[in-house]
Amino acid sequence: MEHLVEARTATIRFGDFTAVDGVDLEVGSGEVVGLLGANGAGKTTLIRMLLGLLIGTSGSISLFGGRPSLATRRRVGYVPQSLGLYDDLTVTENWKFTAAAFGIADSKLPESFAGCGNELVGDLSLGLQRRVAFAVAFSHDPQLLVLDEPTSGVGPLSSAQLWDDIRASAERGTGVLVTTHNMMEAEQCDRLVVMTGGRVVATGTLGQIIGDRHVSLVDCNDWRRAFRVLDGDGLIVQVQGDHLRVPGTPERVTEILRRHDLEGEVSGVPANLEEAFIDIVSNPTRR
Amino acid sequence: MRAMVIKEFRQLFRDKRTLGLLVGLPVILLVVFGYAANFDVSKIPTVVVGPQAAEAAGQLHAPFDVVAVDPGGNRSTAESRLRDGTAVVGIVTGQSPTLALMDGTQLFSVQAAKAAFAHMAQADAGSGVETPAVVPDVLYNPALKTSWIMIPGLTGLILLFIGTLITSLGIVRERQAGTIEQLAVMPFRPWDVIVGKILPYLLLASLDLIAIVLLGMGLFGVPFVGSVATFGIGALLFLLVTLGMGVLISTVSQNQGQAIQLAIMFVVPQILLSGLIFPVGAMAEGIRWLAYIFPLTYFVEISRGVMLKAEPITALWIPLVVLLAMATAVLGLAVLRFRRDLAPSARRHSEEESEPLEAAA
Amino acid sequence: MTWGLERATVTFGTKTAVDAVTLSVAPSSVTVVVGGDGAGKSTLLKALVGLVSLSGGRARRPGKRAIGYIPATAGLYVDLTVEENLAFVARAYGVSGADYRSRSDELLERIGLKEARDRLGGQLSGGMQRKLAVSMALLHQPELLVLDEPTTGVDPVSRAELWRLIAGAAALGTGVVVATTYVDEANRGSTVLLMDQGRAIATGSPSDIIAAIPGSVGVVRESERPLGQSWRWGTSWRVWAPTSALPDNAESASPTFDDAVMIAALVNEGEEWCHGAPR
Numbered sequence: 045m046e047h048l049v050e051a052r053t054a055t056i057r058f059g060d061f062t063a064v065d066g067v068d069l070e071v072g073s074g075e076v077v078g079l080l081g082a083n084g085a086g087k088t089t090l091i092r093m094l095l096g097l098l099i100g101t102s103g104s105i106s107l108f109g110g111r112p113s114l115a116t117r118r119r120v121g122y123v124p125q126s127l128g129l130y131d132d133l134t135v136t137e138n139w140k141f142t143a144a145a146f147g148i149a150d151s152k153l154p155e156s157f158a159g160c161g162n163e164l165v166g167d168l169s170l171g172l173q174r175r176v177a178f179a180v181a182f183s184h185d186p187q188l189l190v191l192d193e194p195t196s197g198v199g200p201l202s203s204a205q206l207w208d209d210i211r212a213s214a215e216r217g218t219g220v221l222v223t224t225h226n227m228m229e230a231e232q233c234d235r236l237v238v239m240t241g242g243r244v245v246a247t248g249t250l251g252q253i254i255g256d257r258h259v260s261l262v263d264c265n266d267w268r269r270a271f272r273v274l275d276g277d278g279l280i281v282q283v284q285g286d287h288l289r290v291p292g293t294p295e296r297v298t299e300i301l302r303r304h305d306l307e308g309e310v311s312g313v314p315a316n317l318e319e320a321f322i323d324i325v326s327n328p329t330r331r
Numbered sequence: 332m333r334a335m336v337i338k339e340f341r342q343l344f345r346d347k348r349t350l351g352l353l354v355g356l357p358v359i360l361l362v363v364f365g366y367a368a369n370f371d372v373s374k375i376p377t378v379v380v381g382p383q384a385a386e387a388a389g390q391l392h393a394p395f396d397v398v399a400v401d402p403g404g405n406r407s408t409a410e411s412r413l414r415d416g417t418a419v420v421g422i423v424t425g426q427s428p429t430l431a432l433m434d435g436t437q438l439f440s441v442q443a444a445k446a447a448f449a450h451m452a453q454a455d456a457g458s459g460v461e462t463p464a465v466v467p468d469v470l471y472n473p474a475l476k477t478s479w480i481m482i483p484g485l486t487g488l489i490l491l492f493i494g495t496l497i498t499s500l501g502i503v504r505e506r507q508a509g510t511i512e513q514l515a516v517m518p519f520r521p522w523d524v525i526v527g528k529i530l531p532y533l534l535l536a537s538l539d540l541i542a543i544v545l546l547g548m549g550l551f552g553v554p555f556v557g558s559v560a561t562f563g564i565g566a567l568l569f570l571l572v573t574l575g576m577g578v579l580i581s582t583v584s585q586n587q588g589q590a591i592q593l594a595i596m597f598v599v600p601q602i603l604l605s606g607l608i609f610p611v612g613a614m615a616e617g618i619r620w621l622a623y624i625f626p627l628t629y630f631v632e633i634s635r636g637v638m639l640k641a642e643p644i645t646a647l648w649i650p651l652v653v654l655l656a657m658a659t660a661v662l663g664l665a666v667l668r669f670r671r672d673l674a675p676s677a678r679r680h681s682e683e684e685s686e687p688l689e690a691a692a
Numbered sequence: 693m694t695w696g697l698e699r700a701t702v703t704f705g706t707k708t709a710v711d712a713v714t715l716s717v718a719p720s721s722v723t724v725v726v727g728g729d730g731a732g733k734s735t736l737l738k739a740l741v742g743l744v745s746l747s748g749g750r751a752r753r754p755g756k757r758a759i760g761y762i763p764a765t766a767g768l769y770v771d772l773t774v775e776e777n778l779a780f781v782a783r784a785y786g787v788s789g790a791d792y793r794s795r796s797d798e799l800l801e802r803i804g805l806k807e808a809r810d811r812l813g814g815q816l817s818g819g820m821q822r823k824l825a826v827s828m829a830l831l832h833q834p835e836l837l838v839l840d841e842p843t844t845g846v847d848p849v850s851r852a853e854l855w856r857l858i859a860g861a862a863a864l865g866t867g868v869v870v871a872t873t874y875v876d877e878a879n880r881g882s883t884v885l886l887m888d889q890g891r892a893i894a895t896g897s898p899s900d901i902i903a904a905i906p907g908s909v910g911v912v913r914e915s916e917r918p919l920g921q922s923w924r925w926g927t928s929w930r931v932w933a934p935t936s937a938l939p940d941n942a943e944s945a946s947p948t949f950d951d952a953v954m955i956a957a958l959v960n961e962g963e964e965w966c967h968g969a970p971r
Binding site for chain 3: 082083084169170171196197198199200201202203204207208211215225226227228231232233234250267268269271272275280281282283284285286318321322325326
Binding site: 130132133137140141144145 | 333334337338341342345346
C-alpha cells in the first residue's frame with residue numbers, strides 16, 4: 045500500500061527542548077490512523093511537521109512522495125480543534141471562502157447542509173459546527189485528511205454522524221489521521237500510534253496495544269472500604285458501577301484485602317484501552 | 332486574496348461595536364472640537380458694588396454680564412461672590428482707584444476681562460470721555476498659572492481611570508475566568524462579594540488621590556487653602572460614582588475587550604467636555620448641556636473651588652448633591668445587576684427543606 | 693440525605709434548557725450526567741447548586757457550607773499560589789487552623805503538590821489545575837460535590853487521577869455529581885443520567901440501562917450499511933432491531949453501554965439536522 049504521508053525518525057528541537065523525537069509514522073490510502081497521546085506529547089507539533097508548517101531538525105517527512113510544499117498541501121484537508129471556521133460568517137460564506145482559497149470554482153454546499161446555509165456558524169451547536177468543518181475540509185477532495193480531536197465535546201448522535209462521514213471518505217480512498225486523547229474515539233480507528241514525551245511508545249491495532257495486560261476486577265460488598273484500603277496502598281483504583289478495577293494480579297489484591305479483613309471476589313480481566321495507555325506512558329519503551 | 336477582502340468586510344459589518352466606534356468617533360470628535368473646544372469666553376458674570384455701582388454698571392457691556400448691583404456692598408462682599416462662584420469679576424467702586432477683582436481660577440474669563448478693560452480704556456481715550464482707571468486684582472491664582480487650575484481637575488481624571496476602567500477590568504477578569512459562579516455558590520452573601528471587590532479599589536484610589544494632591548502642591552506649588560473635609564466628601568462621592576460605573580460596565584461586558592471599549596466611551600468625552608481643559612462657559616450653548624451630565628464636571632468645580640478659593644461647602648452644595656444623586660443611582664443599579672449574577676434564585680424558601688427525595692424512577 | 697432535582701425545568705426566555713429532569717444524588721455515591729454539547733448538563737448542575745432558578749420542579753440541596761462546586765471553566769485563581777487558593781477557600785468556608793493544616797496537607801499529598809505550595813495556579817498543567825480545583829472543593833468536606841465537566845480537555849493520566857479523587861470522596865461519604873461528555877466515563881458512576889437537548893433520555897445504573905434496551909443488538913462486519921437502525925463502530929456496524937429480527941448478515945452481540953447511549957439518543961429522536969440546533 046502506498047503511503048500518503050510518511051515520517052521516518054522525524055525529530056524537531058526547539059533550543060534545549062526536543063518536541064518530537066525520532067518518530068516513525070505512516071498513513072496509507074483508505075486507513076484511519078489514530079494518534080493517541082496526552083497534551084504536550086508532541087501530537088500537534090508532529091502534525092505541523094507532516095503538513096510542512098514546521099521543518100524538522102533531522103529525519104524525513106514525505107507527503108505524497110515528496111517534501112511537503114504548498115502544492116502538496118492543497119491535497120490535504122485539515123481540521124484543527126478550533127475548527128478553522130469563522131464564527132461570524134454564515135455556513136455558505138465559510139464554504140465560499142474556502143472554495144475561493146483553494147481555487148475551486150462553482151463549489152456548492154452539500155445537500156445535507158442546505159437547510160442551515162444562512163446561519164452564522166457561531167449560532168450552530170458544536171456537533172453541527174464540527175460536521176460543517178469536516179465538510180469544508182473535504183470540499184476540495186483531499187487525498188489525506190488530518191483531524192484534531194474531531195468529536196471532543198460532541199453528543200453521541202453527532203459523533204456517530206461524524207464518524208460516518210469519516211469512514212465514508214476512507215472507503216473512497218482518503219487516508220485519515222486523527223489525533224485524540226479520547227478512548228472511545230481511539231477505538232474507532234484502524235490502527236493506533238501512542239505518543240508520549242515526543243516519542244512513539246506503542247503502535248498497532250487496539251488488541252495489539254492492550255496486549256495481554258490484565259487488571260483485577262473486585263466485587264466486594266463494602267466497596268467503599270475496599271476502595272479506601274486499596275487506594276491507601278497506592279494503587280490507582282477505578283470504580284465501575286459497584287465493582288472496582290485495580291492494576292495488579294488477583295493474588296496481590298486479594299492479599300491486601302485480606303490484610304484488612306475484607307472479602308470479595310477478585311478475578312483477572314483484560315485491561316481496557318485507558319488502563320493500557322496509562323501503563324504504557326508510565327513505563328515508556330521506545331518503539 | 333479577493334476572498335480575504337470579501338471575508339474581512341463581511342466580518343466587519345457584523346461587528347456592531349467596532350462599526351459604532353468607526354462611525355461614531357469621528358462624529359463625536361468633530362462635534363467636540365467644532366463646538367465645545369473654545370477658549371473664548373463670551374459672557375463674564377460680574378458683580379458691581381460700592382457707592383458708584385449703578386453708574387459703573389451702566390458703563391459695562393459685553394462681555395461683562397452684570398448679575399448684581401450692590402451699592403451697599405464693599406470689597407469683601409465682592410470677594411465672597413467670587414469665592415462662591417456666582418461672579419467672576421467684581422468691580423469695587425467708591426475708592427480710588429476702582430478695583431476689578433477677578434477670579435483667577437477662571438483663566439480664560441480673566442484674560443477676556445483684562446482684554447475688555449484695555450479695549451474700553453483705548454476707546455475712552457479715543458473718544459475723550461473720562462473714566463476712572465480700573466485696576467485689576469487677580470485673586471486665587473494671581474500668576475494665572477495653567478498648572479494651578481489643571482491639577483485639581485487632574486485628580487478627578489485619575490480617579491476616573493482607576494474607578495471606572497480598572498475596577499471594571501478587575502471584575503470582568505473574574506467573570507471571564509468563570510470564578511464568579513463559584514463565588515455565588517460559596518457561603519458569601521452577595522454584599523460581601525460586592526463590597527469585598529470594591530473596597531481595595533476605593534482604598535487605592537484614595538491613596539493615589541492624596542499622592543497626586545501632595546505632588547501637585549510640592550512640585551507645582553498648587554495651594555490647598557480650603558477645607559480638607561469638603562474636598563474629602565466631594566472626592567468620596569465622585570469615587571463612588573466612578574466605582575459604581577466600573578461595576579456597571581462589568582455587568583454588561585463578557586470580556587476585557589468590551590469592558591475597555593465601554594470604559595473609554597465613558598471616560599474620554601469627560602476629558603474634553605467637563606471643563607478640565609476647555610471652560611464650560613466657552614462651550615456653544617447647544618452643546619453645553621453635555622457637560623452637566625458628566626460627573627467629572629462637578630468634581631472639577633469642587634476640587635478647584637476648595638483647593639484654590641477655599642470655597643465653603645455651602646457654596647458647593649449643588650455639585651455635591653448632584654454627585655450624591657449620581658452615586659446613588661449608578662451604584663444602586665450596579666449592585667442590583669451584580670446581585671443577579673450572585674444570587675439568581677430569588678424564591679429559595681421552598682428549596683432547602685430536609686425531607687429526602689423519593690427514589691428516582 | 694438524598695439531594696437532587698425533581699422534575700426540574702429551566703427556561704431562558706423562550707428556550708427550555710432543562711425539561712422536567714429528575715436527578716437523585718445519594719450520599720457515598722457517584723452520579724454521572726452524560727450528554728453532548730447543548731444537552732443541558734451545565735444548566736442542570738447550576739440548577740442543583742442554585743446558580744439558576746427553576747421555572748418548574750424542586751431542588752434539594754444542603755446549605756452553602758456543605759456544597760462544593762466547580763464550574764466548567766475554572767475552579768481556581770490562576771494569579772494566586774496553590775497555598776493562597778486553598779487559604780481563600782478555607783476562609784470562605786470557615787475551615788480554620790489545625791483543621792485547615794491537616795486537610796490541606798492530606799489533599800496536596802494526594803495530588804502530588806505538597807512541595808509546590810508556592811507555585812502560581814497559572815503555572816500548573818491543565819490536569820494539575822483541575823486536581824487542585826477538586827481538592828479545593830473538598831477542603832471543607834462537603835456533603836454534596838458537583839463537578840461540571842472536570843475531565844474535559846485533560847490528559848488521560850490526569851483524568852484517571854481525577855476520578856480517583858472523585859471516587860475517594862464518595863468512599864468517604866460525599867454524594868458526587870459529575871457532568872461529562874465522555875461516554876466511557878459514565879461507567880464510573882453507580883447512577884447514570886443521559887441527557888439530550890434538555891431532556892433525560894435514560895436513568896439508572898449502567899447495567900440497568902443496558903438491560904432496558906428493547907429488542908436485540910447485532911454486529912455486521914461487511915462494509916455496506918445494513919438495513920434497519922445502524923451506526924458504525926470501528927470498521928464494523930452495530931445494528932439494532934427494536935421489534936423485528938436482526939438482518940440476515942448480522943451476528944448477535946451482547947449490548948454494550950455505548951450501544952445503550954446510541955439507542956437512547958435514537959429513541960429520543962434527538963437527531964439534530966440543520967434546524968434542530970438549539971443554542
